[in-house]
Amino acid sequence: MTDKVSVALMQGSSCWGCFQSLIDIHLRLAEVLPMLDIKFWAAVADFKHEHLEGYPDKSIDVGLYEGAARTEEDIHHLKLMREKCKTLISFGSCSCFGGIPGLANFSDIEECYDVKFRSNKTVKDGKVPTENVPPIAPVIKPNNQYVDFDVYLPGCPPTSDLIFKALTTLIKGDELVLDPHTVCHYCNRDKQETPIPEILRPFDGNADPDRCLLEQGYICMGSATWGLCEGQCVNKGATCRGCFGPPPPIMQDQGANGIGMLGSYAPLEPEVIQDAVRDPLGLFWRFSYATSHLGSMRIRREEAKNQ
Amino acid sequence: MTMAKTQTDSEHEWTPRIVAYCCNWCSYAGADLAGTSRIQYPPNARIVRVNCTGRISPEFILAALDMGADGVLVSGCHPGDCHYTSGNLKLRARWAIMEKAIEQAGIDTRRIRLQWASASEGQVFADGVAKLVEQVKELGPIQEEWK
Numbered sequence: 001m002t003d004k005v006s007v008a009l010m011q012g013s014s015c016w017g018c019f020q021s022l023i024d025i026h027l028r029l030a031e032v033l034p035m036l037d038i039k040f041w042a043a044v045a046d047f048k049h050e051h052l053e054g055y056p057d058k059s060i061d062v063g064l065y066e067g068a069a070r071t072e073e074d075i076h077h078l079k080l081m082r083e084k085c086k087t088l089i090s091f092g093s094c095s096c097f098g099g100i101p102g103l104a105n106f107s108d109i110e111e112c113y114d115v116k117f118r119s120n121k122t123v124k125d126g127k128v129p130t131e132n133v134p135p136i137a138p139v140i141k142p143n144n145q146y147v148d149f150d151v152y153l154p155g156c157p158p159t160s161d162l163i164f165k166a167l168t169t170l171i172k173g174d175e176l177v178l179d180p181h182t183v184c185h186y187c188n189r190d191k192q193e194t195p196i197p198e199i200l201r202p203f204d205g206n207a208d209p210d211r212c213l214l215e216q217g218y219i220c221m222g223s224a225t226w227g228l229c230e231g232q233c234v235n236k237g238a239t240c241r242g243c244f245g246p247p248p249p250i251m252q253d254q255g256a257n258g259i260g261m262l263g264s265y266a267p268l269e270p271e272v273i274q275d276a277v278r279d280p281l282g283l284f285w286r287f288s289y290a291t292s293h294l295g296s297m298r299i300r301r302e303e304a305k306n307q
Numbered sequence: 308m309t310m311a312k313t314q315t316d317s318e319h320e321w322t323p324r325i326v327a328y329c330c331n332w333c334s335y336a337g338a339d340l341a342g343t344s345r346i347q348y349p350p351n352a353r354i355v356r357v358n359c360t361g362r363i364s365p366e367f368i369l370a371a372l373d374m375g376a377d378g379v380l381v382s383g384c385h386p387g388d389c390h391y392t393s394g395n396l397k398l399r400a401r402w403a404i405m406e407k408a409i410e411q412a413g414i415d416t417r418r419i420r421l422q423w424a425s426a427s428e429g430q431v432f433a434d435g436v437a438k439l440v441e442q443v444k445e446l447g448p449i450q451e452e453w454k
Contacts, residue, residue, distance in 0.1 A: 256366035263401030270403035
């Protein structure tokens, strides 16, 4: 065994699902773990933040940052990771594109406080906590506006196979090459390029298991989504929700591309299509709102409001 | 993302900057006709020619707004008259969804305008530009939305 590779794993605002997916590589952990020298991983090793802060700059080979930067503490940790790590991986869609936490930008911070703290149905006379918790950033900015990443590894969560491939490649010091195909590339369904007569909700009717879901009228984001998942959902019969974000070049506007594709397939009357697509912002930009054009305009507006 | 410089400094009076996507077969010819017919209309529109409005992804419109355009006009053939049969219908469907998303994101939908103008309708094209410029003037610079 050659020298161990030092790694640090940091979590921002997220659900821990990406690290769970990392654990889900199961027996292959036996292959990966002996190669790792864990320098920081709050959930697994007993290192404190002071330890991470005490390491020399660029002393850690590979860093993974999971989650969005919602609190001031997250932002501090993100910048700290960039200082300490040679290769910093943006791990998961929240870290790459804002993901689900990024949807908080649909509302301004006061509206978020109202729902979460002040008028929370399970709390009486709720107040926004100020003691013993880090302050909350007024708006969620995508992580790549704070630091530069070397690798984007999106997914909600990234699949275990993808994580295994990425980790073993990076640990060996090789360049990580990811196929740029969209989900459609991996989808086994038959596509006939027919216009669709009406848009269906996921619960309408029974989908033909052999034909393209979008052609049948179910809104599928596959064509606008990076296929690192290898088409798991679409091949099992569920439409793609777009959780792997846009394909390379990485910061394309995924939602706009999804709408473009849907429009090509469903040249319907505007009223009909507006009625069928109830929440376009939440549907097409579910995982990439913070890095999209609409999202960046919203961020600028909220920032200006708070100045 | 490169931001267009704002023209709101005190020396110059602000005028809206409009990006206008015109299809090659109808509206671009219509805009040409408006010019050769000496029809007066505001000079704020910067015309980008595309082969068909069906070529326009919502990203074109959103990126223009994000980069500092005060308004976006899309002008194509009348439904049924598309040179490529159905390109404008595809754009119309995209537009309907995108318009809703723009509204949800808190941007005034009066900043965008979709119109149909054939090659012989120079006046319709000019009126469309004038109408959008008027709407955007009421709203002010897009940067004001985040000031």
